[in-house]
Amino acid sequence: xxxxxxxxxxxxxxxxxxxxxxxxxxxxxxxxxxxxxxxxxxxxxxxxxxxxxxxxxxxxxxxxxxxxxxxxxxxxxxxxxxxxxxxxxxxxxxxxxxxxxxxxxxxxxxxxxxxxxxxxxxxxxxxxxxxxxxxxxxxxxxxxxxxxxxxxxxxxxxxxxxxxxxxxxxxxxxxxxxxxxxxxxxxxxxx
Numbered sequence: 001x002x003x004x005x006x007x008x009x010x011x012x013x014x015x016x017x018x019x020x021x022x023x024x025x026x027x028x029x030x031x032x033x034x035x036x037x038x039x040x041x042x043x044x045x046x047x048x049x050x051x052x053x054x055x056x057x058x059x060x061x062x063x064x065x066x067x068x069x070x071x072x073x074x075x076x077x078x079x080x081x082x083x084x085x086x087x088x089x090x091x092x093x094x095x096x097x098x099x100x101x102x103x104x105x106x107x108x109x110x111x112x113x114x115x116x117x118x119x120x121x122x123x124x125x126x127x128x129x130x131x132x133x134x135x136x137x138x139x140x141x142x143x144x145x146x147x148x149x150x151x152x153x154x155x156x157x158x159x160x161x162x163x164x165x166x167x168x169x170x171x172x173x174x175x176x177x178x179x180x181x182x183x184x185x186x187x188x189x190x191x
Contacts, residue, residue, distance in 0.1 A: 003078045003187045004032040008085035013043025015083035015104060015175055020050045022180035029187055032075050037062065037087055062090060069096045079187060082141060083179070086118055089141050101141040102186065104179050106171045108153055109137040113146030123168045126158065134158050134167050136174045138182050152182045 005023070007016045016034060023029045034047035034054040047054040061067045069092050072080065080093070082103040089101060105113055105122075112125045126134045135155030140148035154174045158167060 002026070002028060002030045003190070004030055004076055005079050005081055005183065005187075006033045006035060006072055006075070006077045007031060007043075007081045007083050008035045008037075009041060009043040009083045010036060010038050010086045011041055011043065011084050013041065013046045013083065014172065015179055016043050017046045018176040019081065019083065019180050019183060020046065020052060022184070024050065029184065032077060033071075035068065037085070043084075059087075062087065066092055069093055072096070078190060079183065080141075081179075081183060084118075088115075088145060089143075091143065094141070094143060099140055100190075102151065102183070103139055103141050103146075103148070104175055105137045105139065105146050106168075106175065107137065108133070108135045108155060109139060109146055109150060113137075115145045117146065120164060120168065123164050123171065126167060127162075127164060132158055134171060136171055136178065138179060151186070152178060154178050 007019060009016045020031050023031055031052050034043055034052055036043055036056050039056045044054050055071060057068055073096065080097050080101040107113060107122045107126065112122045133155050135153055137150055138152040139150045142148040156170050
């Protein structure tokens with residue numbers, strides 16, 4: 001039986017797209033569901049393009065009910081993947097999927113992480129700090145933003161003339177290259 005992934009995303013979903021592409025013809029893994037807290041998120045169109053079902057939920061559904069957890073359990077989800085999802089994961093979901101929820105962060109944690117640190121804000125913080133390297137972190141999710149155990153990091157050198165757009169592009173290239181492979185390797189470990 002195939003391992004099943006559920007992807008949570010709040011926006012465009014470029015990482016979700018790379019994951020869907022990576023597993024499209026896999027005999028071992030399938031993306032079973034895309035979930036979003038944003039009914040206008042482009043990731044929902046990407047899911048539709050791949051004929052993958054999607055589910056939109058609001059804050060009440062996510063934090064005050066077990067609707068999302070129940071749906072994931074009904075679909076026999078093996079791994080929950082956050083790909084540009086901006087809400088803190090509730091305790092009910094953490095308990096239902098212990099060490100089975102992962103996230104990708106566009107910086108080398110523990111630097112430039114935490115509440116409100118996402119997207120361009122992270123890259124601007126790297127430039128403001130004068131960091132000479134930047135990268136991505138794939139980590140397990142716990143009850144705090146960006147504090148779960150690190151699974152994988154990839155880095156690149158920040159050049160003196162790099163701009164926000166340059167380091168954002170370089171980071172996204174690493175995200176798109178590594179996230180699907182790390183997911184695949186994790187699922188192999190789960191047997």
